Amino acid sequence: MKAEIAVIGGSGLYEMSGLSKKKNVSVKTPYGVSSDIFLGSLSGHKVAFLTRHGKQHTVPPHLVNYRANIWALKKTGAERIIATTASGAINLRMKVGELALLTQFLDFTKRRDHTFYDGGKLGIAHIDFSEPYCPEIRGALLKAGRELKLKIHQKATYACTEGPRFETPAEIRAYGKLGADLVGMTTVPECVLARELGMCYAAIGIVTNVGAGLSEEKLDHACIIELMKDKLELVKKLIVEAIKEIPEKKSCECTPALKISKLGFD
Numbered sequence: 001m002k003a004e005i006a007v008i009g010g011s012g013l014y015e016m017s018g019l020s021k022k023k024n025v026s027v028k029t030p031y032g033v034s035s036d037i038f039l040g041s042l043s044g045h046k047v048a049f050l051t052r053h054g055k056q057h058t059v060p061p062h063l064v065n066y067r068a069n070i071w072a073l074k075k076t077g078a079e080r081i082i083a084t085t086a087s088g089a090i091n092l093r094m095k096v097g098e099l100a101l102l103t104q105f106l107d108f109t110k111r112r113d114h115t116f117y118d119g120g121k122l123g124i125a126h127i128d129f130s131e132p133y134c135p136e137i138r139g140a141l142l143k144a145g146r147e148l149k150l151k152i153h154q155k156a157t158y159a160c161t162e163g164p165r166f167e168t169p170a171e172i173r174a175y176g177k178l179g180a181d182l183v184g185m186t187t188v189p190e191c192v193l194a195r196e197l198g199m200c201y202a203a204i205g206i207v208t209n210v211g212a213g214l215s216e217e218k219l220d221h222a223c224i225i226e227l228m229k230d231k232l233e234l235v236k237k238l239i240v241e242a243i244k245e246i247p248e249k250k251s252c253e254c255t256p257a258l259k260i261s262k263l264g265f266d
Contacts, residue, residue: 002077003048027072034072061185091181100153137202144241169213
């Protein structure tokens with residue numbers, strides 16, 4: 001079965017209810033084996049669902065094989081990606097339990113592979129990243145959110161850190177001064193790699209906590225997972241409805257002028 005749209009589940013989102021006729025596939029790539037992928041039908045579309053951290057959350061953010069995951073999703077046939085990411089609020093207008101659509105990012109990762117084009121036979125590629133997240137999918141998510149009467153912030157700048165530790169209060173203050181609204185440990189280089197393969201990528205930030213130093217509470221991953229459980233059904237409904245709203249033909253500018261055939265894709 002070939003997919004059209006992919007969903008990447010972050011912390012807490014380890015299965016996609018409503019995915020019918022699903023089968024589990026293991027995709028080998030030049031970068032290793034991807035995380036678990038389930039292929040099935042959802043909202044009248046063929047969908048690939050990938051668990052970023054594994055079904056039991058055994059893969060920390062700094063060790064996710066982002067290149068293998070995105071390569072594998074491309075191999076399934078998917079051309080659009082909707083991802084979720086648990087996020088801490090830096091902009092306190094974004095309340096715990098609310099959703100935000102990512103529009104820009106600040107990259108503070110340190111040891112991740114950020115490109116398929118790292119020289120040699122594949123050469124080097126410099127892609128424009130003025131708009132990191134697909135506006136077309138974002139529009140579908142906003143429309144679906146309005147229909148479901150969800151509180152969704154339309155724009156958010158996301159500071160991506162290496163992890164797995166949480167950030168210090170000093171770091172949170174610095175990210176805020178640089179314009180960050182949310183902080184998390186994924187989507188970069190996920191969105192970059194998707195763009196290199198001509199795939200549209202949008203991300204839903206789920207506000208699970210307040211950044212370090214902005215409240216008196218200590219950060220606790222178990223508490224974040226618990227809050228995610230409370231929001232998961234709403235997030236799943238949002239994804240299901242948004243998939244229905246994504247136009248069949250792309251009108252965005254997410255596909256760069258790269259010859260991806262030399263990477264092994266037709």
